[in-house]
Amino acid sequence: MPLPVPALPEGVDPAWLPPDAFRAVGTRRTLIRGSGLLVDSAHAEVAEACARFGGRVVRDAGPGAPPYDLVLELRGTDGTEAFTYVREGGRTTVTASGQAGLLYGLxxxxxxGEDAFTGERPQEEHRPALALRMLDHWDNVAVHPVMGQVERGYAGGSLFWQDGRARGDLERVRAYGRLLAACGINAVAVNNVNVHDTEAHLLTDRIGEVAAIAGALRPYGIRTHLSVSFAAPMVLGGLPTADPLDASVRAWWAGATARVYEDIEDFGGYVVKADSEGQPGPFAYGRSHADGANLLAAALEPYGGTVHWRAFVYDHRQDWRDRTTDRARAAYDHFVPLDGEFASNAVLQVKHGPMDFQVREPVSPLIGAMPRTRLAVEVQASQEYTGQQRHVCWLGPMWSEVLRFRVDGETEVGSLARGGLVAVSNAGDDPFWTGHPLAQANLYTFGRLAWRPDADPDGVLDEWIRLTFGTGPATGLRAVLDGSWRTYEKYTAPLGVGFMVQPGHHYGPSVDGYEYSPWGTYHFADRDGVGVDRSAATGTGFAAQYAKPWCEVYESPDTCPDEQLLFFHHVSYDHVLHSGKTVIQHIYDTHFEGVEEVEEAREVWVSLAGVIDPARHARGVERYEEQLRSAREWRDQINSYFFRKSGVPDAQGRRIY
Amino acid sequence: MPLPVPALPEGVDPAWLPPDAFRAVGTRRTLIRGSGLLVDSAHAEVAEACARFGGRVVRDAGPGAPPYDLVLELRGTDGTEAFTYVREGGRTTVTASGQAGLLYGLxxxxxxGEDAFTGERPQEEHRPALALRMLDHWDNVAVHPVMGQVERGYAGGSLFWQDGRARGDLERVRAYGRLLAACGINAVAVNNVNVHDTEAHLLTDRIGEVAAIAGALRPYGIRTHLSVSFAAPMVLGGLPTADPLDASVRAWWAGATARVYEDIEDFGGYVVKADSEGQPGPFAYGRSHADGANLLAAALEPYGGTVHWRAFVYDHRQDWRDRTTDRARAAYDHFVPLDGEFASNAVLQVKHGPMDFQVREPVSPLIGAMPRTRLAVEVQASQEYTGQQRHVCWLGPMWSEVLRFRVDGETEVGSLARGGLVAVSNAGDDPFWTGHPLAQANLYTFGRLAWRPDADPDGVLDEWIRLTFGTGPATGLRAVLDGSWRTYEKYTAPLGVGFMVQPGHHYGPSVDGYEYSPWGTYHFADRDGVGVDRSAATGTGFAAQYAKPWCEVYESPDTCPDEQLLFFHHVSYDHVLHSGKTVIQHIYDTHFEGVEEVEEAREVWVSLAGVIDPARHARGVERYEEQLRSAREWRDQINSYFFRKSGVPDAQGRRIY
Incomplete structure (x- = not known):
């Protein structure tokens, strides 16, 4: 008998898999053919639905079986994730040649829903565009004195760890895996890329705790990955060096990796943040990042594992006085010369933008500039800079824009992320999984876009709403979510200018918070203008890192898109945008509009009382209060700041403090 | 036999009581007459000095005794702190009618030094101008998650507490008491005025730990005080209220206080921060601060104890948009109406300035405005806003200016602080006691100014240098210390404008760090000018809180002293100061000068290698590196900030980034 569907602890939100989502299946007769752990998971889903709604499920019935409404049939064991879907003669059939495909098909x-059981439908092939659809958890095992249990986590504690130990609540981990499988995610890194002392031991003496998590995720087709310290051979192995070309270091990694696979045979591989923000790396030994990544790739290669090597490398000891050094340039400058040098099972994991998950950035020029390297694109579901799951900010449109970016105007959507799509996870032990109940939409959308980067994000949103809430509140929910990223952008940092958040916790406005900091994040606002000149002609040259046409588009303020203008150019406050407005008036207008849009969204949410379950609704009301307070603070600080600097009054005479 | 002079742990700096400071006494013959704990302490000092330098000490010798060079004679037991000093017939005699006086006389x-044993000197009376000369330790018992072991402490851990428990190292506490007695301090509050959960228990079940500290300090004439929570009857006593007029609350405090005095018969009293920065207080019950203070005063009164009630009350949830609310006004507005309502053993403890220990503030108008209230003036030795004991900033001149401030042009120096002078202590378990070895000068100077507020601070500085370092490096040390407050002021926030520090830790520049904060600390810099209009005519009215002539002096930019200008007025960058410079040029000039002065001071310090002991010198070198780095950062950020806003170039064409 397969394990039952995981039970949710009292009060934990079912997210996009509430019982009602299974009504159509649960009222039908289903036949399941095939065997294996994931087929068992599919079986458990159907069995639970049938128990609730009165349908029937049969496993591997013989030829004389009665007619079925749904057949799920495994026709191979090749481990692929694709499935076919067809409806003919009143029967819906899903076939797959790998177990995961069958589960995805279900x-x-x-x-x-009911559409699966009506009419006829010719056979369709479904296969994920990206083989790796991954969540990186920035979860610490031990509570970090500054960053807490989850670094940049806004959803309570960790699902995996608590106060230095594994939580042990594998039922909740199983439930998490189930949610992820239902949106197509197939890989999870279970600990923070900043690997502290306690966490380093997960690789060796504490691998059993990782294996237990892997065991809970495996029935949902999810492989477990581990963030490791590049200094592990020294920290854990007692070697005098971590030099990637040192034979003893290579042997140590080979041995350590072999032992990992003894405990976790389908282990996904390592995630490494090296030579970045204080983490150790190959630079200390005069080696390149390719040397570093290939060291781990070699250790993983015999077992089919992959190393994810993060490209988030820059000088975080920059001097604000030096206007030539540009953090945005760093990843490209560091990595492009290494194209072709990375092993085939080494993935270079690149943040979608050149800075750090800002509300608006251009797509990183590194993406597309390393044709001979497996690149993964990293996005951040956890909303560090986009409201921290206290503000509604549905990131589907942002991620879709990134995925649709054509480096040379030709490339296929998503093809640049052939190493995978990775999100910093936004889930924690919060009853709603993600702090704001509506932030679940980001997690779901991420998984679906990773499966199909050319999907219409609005369609994904509708899908999430229908699964999670049913059809009742759909219009209202679409209204509050659909434009929420644009709304957030309006009341925060304008025109792509970037960091204007409070230092440290990154929540709320502080226009000059990073203006004189060593983190390399400046806006250079003075009494005449604002923005960073990243042109090739007069600025840092960042714009020239793009292939044509983008290097030309971004080079000139005349062609640069308005929403990226201050990322690429320092312009005067009376510079006229393509919209016809001056920069300063644009700042005022968007900030007033942004707050008004939050006020409207809040009204819509409030009006949904009665059609949304009370716990969710109450949490949302509380979050909207804070979002509105915060949006007003953003509006007033940004407007006052630029009014004080520019001296230009608002053309509409609204109140600026 | 008296307890010996406390032994310093290996590596701990002897500060201003090195063995050499006792050379003159130690080579003489001394007679000590009288008995008691503090006489024993004096005896131990002389005995140790004689053991080292070959002199002799006799206790209570009869009439036939041989001639003595020094006689210390107790002629009463009245507990006073005064002593007489006379040198005649080749003999130096100190007499006192209280034990403490005798110790102070020694x-x-x-x-x-040798001057005490040469020539003749007519009898002098020495008595402290202020009866209470107190240090408040902001030490936590348990390490606070944000504030650590010592809130705003820059000298390592606490001398009293460690990781939730009393340290137990009473020998170091004794050594601390000895240092304090040698500069005239007679009261210590042993825990933070922000009383957290653990610390609240010191009042009741953990009073034994306080008693042990009191026992170590008592031989040096120091009474121990305790910071308590106003909510103690609820938190500790389980009462439903802490209402100061509630009979059960009054009974609870009476009982708790009686038990304190059972353990510590000379207990000094309570220190309370109520209704301030989140601490509980009488406002919750619709009672006044006088009601609150008198509650505790009544409990302490039978035993001669005192309650120190801090007047640091303001709205820390202020809205920066509201330019009429002024934090500077708050203490006066809250407390002046209560003049005459406080019990005679209630002391209102007032910060010297109206804001928060800034490098430059006017004297608080509350001081002098409550003639029928015992007021204590509070200063901050720990340099929270003046370099945190990483920068040399000798505060003697600042404190002297405060003490010499004549509210009405008539008052006697120091008389306004008749409730005492209190400093936030700058000492911790650092080997040099105070982080920077030169920061010891602040602690010493504080004690001496509390004894004699009209003392010339430069004379006190010379005294400290001579005791601590001997005569060798005196010129150099005077050079680096004497103007160090002015130097610090030059490279930091200009013209009294106040807060321009980084939020949270308060170290280093962040011009807008508190500009949009709820803490009520703004400079209102825009493209035209800077400063806070606190005039009565057009501003917040704060200037009118002063008596004449000050309300008139501060009211107009024409008469307001330059160094306070931006505290009282918002002026344009081209406003001409009394110095003849424009505000903007003053900003540039002082910031360049400040850094140059640090460079010079550092050179002087470096040149003292060989005449200062190596450990002290090395620590100083390390601190000067940091001071210089930080001063340059201040210079460049402040100059760039105001250049970006004003657009006015430096008249001397120096580099502004």
Whole structure:
């Protein structure tokens, strides 16, 4: 008998897999053919739905079986994730040649609901565009004195760890895996890329704790990955060096990796942040990042594992007085010369923008500039800079824009992320998983876009709403979520200028918070103008890191898109945008509009009382209070700041403090 | 036999009581007459000095005794602190009618050194101008998650507490008491005025730990005080209220206080921060601060104890948009109406300035405005806003200016602080006691100014240098210390404008760090000018809180002293100061000068290698590196900030980034 569907602890939100989502399946007769752990998971889903709604499920019935409404059939064992879907003669059939495909096929049927059982539909092939669809958890095992249990986590504690130990609540981990499988995610890194002392031991003497998590995620087709310290051979192995070309170091990694695979045979691989923000790395030994990544790739290669090497390398001891050094340039400058040098099982994991998950950045020029390297694109579901799951900010449109970015105007959507799409996870032990109940939409959307980067994000949003809430509140929810990223952008940092958050915790406005900091994040606002000149002609040259046409588009303020203008150019406050407005008036207008839009969204949410379950609704009301307070603070600080600097009054005479 | 002079742990600096400071006494023959704990302490000092330098000490010798060079004679037991000093017939005699006076007299002789034993000197009366000369320790018992072991402490851990427990190292506490007695301090509050959960228990079940500290300090004439929570009857006593007029609350305090005095018969009293920065207080019950203070005063009164009630009350949830609310006004507005309502053993403890220990503030208008209230003036030795004991900033001149401030042009120096002078202590378990070895000068100077507020601070500085370092490096040390407050002021926030520090830790520049904060600390810099209009005519009215002539002096930019200008007025960058310079040029000039002065001071310090002991010198070198780095950062950020805003170039064409 397969394990039952994981039980949620009292009060924990079912997210996009509430019982009702299974009504269509649960009222039907289903046949499941095939065997294996993931087929068992599919079986458990159907069995639970049938127990609730009165349908029937049969496993591996013989030829004389009665007619079925749904057949899920495994026709191979090749480990692939694709499935076919067809409806003919009143029967819906899903076939797959790998177990994961069968499970994904079932969730496809669940998403379709009654539509899966009506009419006819010719055979369709479904396969993920990206083989790796991954969540990175920035979870610490031990509570970090500054960063806490989850670094940049806004959803309570960790699902995996608590106060130095594994939580042990594997039922909740199983439930998490189930949610992830239902949106197509197939890989999870279970600890923070900043690997502290306690966490380093997960690789060796504490690998059993990782194996237990892997065991809970495996039935949902999810492979477990581990963030490791580049200095592990020294910290854990007692070697005098971590030099990637040193034979003893290579042997140590080979041995350590072999032992990992003894405990976790389908282990996904390592995630490494090296030579970045204080983490150790190959630079200390005069080696390149390719040397570093290939060291771990070699250790993983015999077992089919992958190393994810983060490209987030820059000088965080920059001097604000030096206007030539540009943090935005760093990843490209560091990594492009290494194209072709990375092993085939080394993935270079690149943040979608050149800075750090700002509300608006251009797509990183590194993406597309390393054709001979497996690149993964990293986004951040956890909203560090976009409201920290206290503000509604649905990031689907942002991520879709990134994925649709054509480096040379030709490339296929998503093809630049052939090493995978990775999100910093936004889930924690919060009853709603993600702090704000509506932030679940980001997690779901991420998984679906990773499966199909060319999907229409609005369609994904509708899908999430229908699964999570049913059809009742759909219009209202669409209204509050659909434009929420643009709204957030309006009341925060304008025109792509970037960091204007409070230092440290990164919540709320502080226009000059990083203006004189060593973190390399400046806006250079003075009494005449604002923005960073990153042109090739007069600035830092960052714009020239792009292929044509983008290097030309970004080079000139005349062609640069308005929303990126201050990222690429320092312009005067009376510079006229393509919109016809001056920069200063744009700042005022968007900030007033942004707050008004939050006020409207809050009204809509309030009006949904009665059609949304009370706990969710109450949490949302509380969060909207804070969002509105914070949006007003942003509006007033940004407007006052630029009014004080520019001296230009608002053309509409609204109140600026 | 009396307890010996406390032994310093290996590596701990002897500060202003090195063995050499006792050379003159130690080579003489001394007679000590009288008995008691403090006489024993004096005896131990002389005995140790004689053991080292070959002199002799006799206790209570009869009439036939041989001639003595020094006689210390107790002629009463009245507990007073005064002593007489006379030198005649080749003999130096100190007499006192209280034990403490005798001990202070001995330290007076030590300070005089050989001068105490040469020539003749008519009888002098020495008595402290202020009866209470107190240090408040902001030490936590348990390490606070944000503030650490010592809130705003820059000298390592606490001398009293460690990781939730009393340290137990009473020998170091004794050594601390001895240092304090030698500069005239007679009261210590042993825990933070922000009383957290653990610390609240010191009042009741953990009073034994306080008693042990009191026992170590008592031989040096120091009474121990305790910071308590106003909510103690609820937190500790389980009462439903802490209402100061509630009979059960009054009974609870009476009982708790009686038990304190059972353990510590000379207990000094309570220190309370109520209704301030989140601490509980009488406002919750609709009672006044006088009601609150008198509650505790009544409990302490039978035993001769005192309550120190801090007047640091303001709205720390202020809205920066509201330019009428002025934090500077708050203490006066809250407390002046209560003049005459405080019990005679209630002391209102007032920060010297109206804001928060800034490098430059006017004297608080509250001081002098409550003639029927015992007021204590509070200064901050720990340099929270003046370099945190990483920068040399000798505060003697600042404190002297405060003490010499004549509210009405008539009052006697120091008389306004008749409730005492209190400093936030700058000492911790650092080997040099105070982080920077030169920061010891602040602690010493504080004690001496509390004894004699009209003392010339430069004379006190010379005294400290001579005791601590001997005569060798005196010129150099005077050079680096004497103007160090002015130097610090030059490279930091200009013209009394106040807060421009980084939020949270308060170290280093952040011009807008508190500009949009709820803490009520703004400079209102825009493209035209800077400063806070606190005039009565057009501003917040704060200037009118002063008596004449000050309300008139401060009211107009024409008469307001330059160094306070931006505290009282918002002026344009081209406003011409009394110095003849424009505000903007003053900003540039002082910031360049300040850094140059640090460079010079550092050179002087470096040149003292060989005449200062190596450990002290090395620590100083390390601190000067940091001071210089930080001063340059201040210079460049402040100059760039105001250049970006004003657009006015430096008249001397120096580099502004």
């Amino acid at each position: 969730f496809h049927v669940v998403r379709l | 330290f007076h002789v030590v300070r005089l």
